Amino acid sequence: xxxxxxxxxxxxxxxxxxxxxxxxxxxxxxxxxxxxxxxxxxxxxxxxxxxxxxxxxxxxxxxxxxxxxxxxxxxxxxxxxxxxxxxxxxxxxxxxxxxxxxxxxxxxxxxxxxxxxxxxxxxxxxx
Amino acid sequence: xxxxxxxxxxxxxxxxxxxxxxxxxxxxxxxxxxxxxxxxxxxxxxxxxxxxxxxxxxxxxxxxxxxxxxxxxxxxxxxxxxxxxxxxxxxxxxxxxxxxxxxxxxxxxxxxxxxxxxxxxxxxxxxxxxxxxxxxxxxxxxxxxxxxxxxxxxxxxxxxxxxxxxxxxxxxxxxxxxxxxxxxxxxxxxxxxxxxxxxxxxxxxxxxxxxxxxxxxxxxxxxxxxxxxxxxxxxxxxxxxxxxxxxxxxxxxxxxxxxxxxxxxxxxxxxxxxxxxxxxxxxxxxxxxxxxxxxxxxxxxxxxxxxxxxxxxxxxxxxxxxxxxxxxxxxxxxxxxxxxxxxxxxxxxxxxxxxxxxxxxxxxxxxxxxxxxxxxxxxxxxxxxxxxxxxxxxxxxxxxxxxxxxxxxxxxxxxxxxxxxxxxxxxxxxxxxxxxxxxxxxxxxxxxxxxxxxxxxxxxxxxxxxxxxxxxxxxxxxxxxxxxxxxxxxxxxxxxxxxxxxxxxxxxxxxxxxxxxxxxxxxxxxxxxxxxxxxxxxxxxxxxxxxxxxxxxxxxxxxxxxxxxxxxxxxxxxxxxxxxxxxxxxxxxxxxxxxxxxxxxxxxxxxxxxxxxxxxxxxxxxxxxxxxxxxxxxx
Numbered sequence: 001x002x003x004x005x006x007x008x009x010x011x012x013x014x015x016x017x018x019x020x021x022x023x024x025x026x027x028x029x030x031x032x033x034x035x036x037x038x039x040x041x042x043x044x045x046x047x048x049x050x051x052x053x054x055x056x057x058x059x060x061x062x063x064x065x066x067x068x069x070x071x072x073x074x075x076x077x078x079x080x081x082x083x084x085x086x087x088x089x090x091x092x093x094x095x096x097x098x099x100x101x102x103x104x105x106x107x108x109x110x111x112x113x114x115x116x117x118x119x120x121x122x123x124x125x126x127x
Numbered sequence: 128x129x130x131x132x133x134x135x136x137x138x139x140x141x142x143x144x145x146x147x148x149x150x151x152x153x154x155x156x157x158x159x160x161x162x163x164x165x166x167x168x169x170x171x172x173x174x175x176x177x178x179x180x181x182x183x184x185x186x187x188x189x190x191x192x193x194x195x196x197x198x199x200x201x202x203x204x205x206x207x208x209x210x211x212x213x214x215x216x217x218x219x220x221x222x223x224x225x226x227x228x229x230x231x232x233x234x235x236x237x238x239x240x241x242x243x244x245x246x247x248x249x250x251x252x253x254x255x256x257x258x259x260x261x262x263x264x265x266x267x268x269x270x271x272x273x274x275x276x277x278x279x280x281x282x283x284x285x286x287x288x289x290x291x292x293x294x295x296x297x298x299x300x301x302x303x304x305x306x307x308x309x310x311x312x313x314x315x316x317x318x319x320x321x322x323x324x325x326x327x328x329x330x331x332x333x334x335x336x337x338x339x340x341x342x343x344x345x346x347x348x349x350x351x352x353x354x355x356x357x358x359x360x361x362x363x364x365x366x367x368x369x370x371x372x373x374x375x376x377x378x379x380x381x382x383x384x385x386x387x388x389x390x391x392x393x394x395x396x397x398x399x400x401x402x403x404x405x406x407x408x409x410x411x412x413x414x415x416x417x418x419x420x421x422x423x424x425x426x427x428x429x430x431x432x433x434x435x436x437x438x439x440x441x442x443x444x445x446x447x448x449x450x451x452x453x454x455x456x457x458x459x460x461x462x463x464x465x466x467x468x469x470x471x472x473x474x475x476x477x478x479x480x481x482x483x484x485x486x487x488x489x490x491x492x493x494x495x496x497x498x499x500x501x502x503x504x505x506x507x508x509x510x511x512x513x514x515x516x517x518x519x520x521x522x523x524x525x526x527x528x529x530x531x532x533x534x535x536x537x538x539x540x541x542x543x544x545x546x547x548x549x550x551x552x553x554x555x556x557x558x559x560x561x562x563x564x565x566x567x568x569x570x571x572x573x574x575x576x577x578x579x580x581x582x583x584x585x586x587x588x589x590x591x592x593x594x595x596x597x598x599x600x601x602x603x604x605x606x607x608x609x610x611x612x613x614x615x616x617x618x619x620x621x622x623x624x625x626x627x628x629x630x631x632x633x634x635x636x637x638x639x640x641x642x643x644x645x646x647x648x649x650x651x652x653x654x655x656x657x658x659x660x661x662x663x664x665x666x667x668x669x670x671x672x673x674x675x676x677x678x679x680x681x682x683x684x685x686x687x688x689x690x691x692x693x694x695x696x697x698x699x700x701x702x703x704x705x706x707x708x709x710x711x712x713x714x715x716x717x718x719x720x721x722x723x724x725x726x727x728x729x730x731x732x733x734x735x736x737x738x739x740x741x742x743x744x745x746x747x748x749x750x751x752x753x754x755x756x757x758x759x760x761x762x
Contacts (some may be wrong), residue, residue: 039158039174043151050144054137105757 002009011048012118015070016111018044025109026103028094035081038104044072045107046112059121066114097118131235141229142219149215153181153208160204164195185212203388208217236597237301238313244299245315250275252583253356254314254321256305256337257328258285260556260574260704261360265325268582270296279305281328283454306336308344316344316355323356325581331366334359351661358581362431379580381573388437389569390552391598394443395418397605398597404612404621405590406714416609417568420548422483423448426466427498429459432571433551434486448477452489469497471505480509484548488571492558495551496565506547587623589710593667597696608664608696615662615714623666624718626709626725635724635731640705645735648699652734654724661720663713670707 018041025032049067052060077100084096092100164170172180176194183190184205197205226232253269255262258280269276270293280286283302291302303310305328315321324341338359345355358377361367370378381496392399396416424440426433429451437447449463450473466473468487479485485502487495550569553562562570583590597605612621630637639645643652653659670692694701703709711721724730734737738750 009428035174036155036158039155043147046147047144048549050140053140053143054133056133069434078174085173099413 008051009057009118009122010070011044011051011053012093012111012114014069015041015044015048015067016108016115019070019074019104019108019111023104025101029109030092030094033097036076038078038081038100041107042071042078045070045074045111059117063114063117066110066117069110070107070114073103073110075108077101077103131232131239131699134232134235135223135226138229139219139223142215142222146215146219150181150185153185153204153212154178154757155419156204156208157181160198160200162195162198162201170195173498181208181212184209185216186214194680238303241299241301242313244297245277245313245318248275248277248299248315248318248320251320251322252277252315252318253689254279254311254324256280256311256315256324256334257360258282258289258300258328259327259329261577262327264574264578265327265581266293266298266577269585271296272582272586274585277301277314278304281305293751306333308340311340312344316341321355322584323358326357326359327577328360331361331363333710334361335366335369338370338371342375343374356585359538360582362657374688377581379577380435381576382432382435382578384576385432385571385573386439389436390439390443392417392569393421393440394446395602395605397602397609397710398600400596401605401608401612402594405594405623419568420483421445423478423481424484424486425450425474425477425479425482425502426486426488428452428487428489428496428552429457429463430488432492433457433486433492436486436488448482452473461515467494467498469494469501471501472681474498474502474505477546479505480686482547484550487549487551489552490554492554492562495553496561499549499551499565499567503549583623583671584745587625587710588623589667589669589708590623592669592693593695593710596667597691600695602710609665612712613718621712622715622718623712624721626708626711626721628703628705633725635726635728636703637705638728639731641733645703646699647701647703649698649735650703650725651699651721652724654720654730654734657734657737661713661717663711663717663721665697665701665709666695666712667710668697668701668703668707669710670694670704 016049018037020035022033022041045067049071050062052064052067055064080096080100080103081092084090084092089095154174154177157172157180158174159168159171161171172178177559178596180193182739185208187209192201252275255266255276255278258266258278262278262280266276266278266289276298278286278289278298278300281304282301286302288302289298299314301310303312303313305311305314305326311324318323324337324345328334329336338357341355341357345357354548354618356376356377358379359375360368360377361370361380362382364380364428367378367380367383388399388402391402396418400416421444423446426437426440426447427450429437429449431453433449434457437449449459450466450467450468451457451459451463452467454463454465464473464477466476468474468477468489485499487498489495489498549565549567550571551562551565552571552573553559554573556572556574597608626632628636628640636645636650647665648660651660651663651665653661672692711718711720724734
């Protein structure tokens, strides 16, 4: 067992699960989507991105790309949230909540791709 | 470039993860800890405010407690956050800096820069392997002649010096082992503009490896008729033969080259002067040939230099007495004297007082100078005591029965006026000052010999043809040449240049060549006044034989004497043909004038016919008309 491999897989899967946790629930119901979950999703996604840095293989490059996509989506969702809360002053209305959740849905797809790639790599290496 | 980023990212992965984690914890803390707004209600910081606060706190900017004054619980969390985030920042910055300072990282950085520089080159260049005394001199001379070079040396310190030595032009330099093919490829061996590889390292086997690599990697280019010139330095005969065996263009053995020149200067001092004028750009030009004395020469050191010198001196009939510290190891011939040569006793044993010249050829500069000075002192002392003896016996009319002896002494006193001819080998260019002060007749500097030879090969490939032909001529022939050259060279060093009669180089000459024959004399007229000639001598005309015009060989790479005719010092009425190559010697001014004449049709027309060529159509028509009328009159 290799600690590097464990942490690698841990963060990739964790990024997916926590993202899924935020995503589930009615799309326009603010009570179903907690801001702490979004925060955790962003932090874990960023850490997963950093862990993927420096891998020179082809699959490593694709993994990094999916992670970057997830980061952009989640950060976009956070920016929308902050904008609604502090700048426009409308607060998180159901419409805005729907936007935030659908954007985080994009990140979810990227994270799923990431996990699929991880599984493929694990199966191919077979060690 | 990619490997650079990956290396950097791998190194700073941990600091970044730590930084992200610490920020996440701190931000979360601020969101969770309840604060109070200005009216005293419980208020939770939003993620936006927490991120804003942590951003300026973590980077120690500190705008204050916003948007409301903090509670004590928040302040306690802030204290904890400040210490942890500042620590993490310092650690991260330190990690990045240490990665940038890492020698391996720096090496990759330098290599990348070098590779980029080489790839950007858009002009012909030479690859020099080895930046010692010789490489330094050669790179300098090449840059003086506006030829670019790329340098590879195993020592980083020397490469650093390269940037300081050559400030006028940016010569790409790489510290790497030139015997690795990968390194040579990086340095531009397979580059389209690479004209040649020059192996100058002080190890023969490294030079050999460079030559083989260049030969094999450059194979493709031979088919494209852009063959790579390979020039190698070799210090042993075995290495020389080995390099020659696989088609190295030029192998230069400094000891052999020098010994051959020395023998030439003994056999024909004037020919040697010509040689020096044409090849050596470093010495102050001598006006008069030096006449090395014929007699017994004492040779100190029977290494590679000593062997070459004694062999060549024996060819020209000079007896040598050899002094060698390790006669067994160097396989010195019978009758060699064991010793260093720096002690008077060894020199006395070698009968230095009977000799006419001393050659200090060991590989130690201090010893060489010591040998010369000891020998000169010994000579002086000997003549002084003999003079005293002679005066003493003269005064008291003693030793009448030794009258015979007296005449001998007189004879040797006469010899005493003649100084010992001194030649020393200078191994390192840094000792130049001392060798200059020692007032030697000849100084053998391997570095300048090799650099001079290579420079003449690169600049004027025909010069070596000329010199090898000139070596076979008599002393009188050289005297004639000297008087011709010195008639127009005053303080200037003569320069040599080449002209090929072709559409590209001499369009004006080609135009008139189609209409009739052209003699050399016509080409050498002054473009401002055709009644006088410009200051130059045509040394050699190199002409392809017409018997096998179908085959084309690159004359710079392989010397094929059968395919060419060489005309040494052609007369004024020599007829020029198309594709002739001319080697010309003259002063700088003449070179410029000549380049102007042969390329400008109007100027050439003037020196050919004596008329200014009319410019526009109208004047051309009038000119033709005038010529027709002249013809009619003549009829």
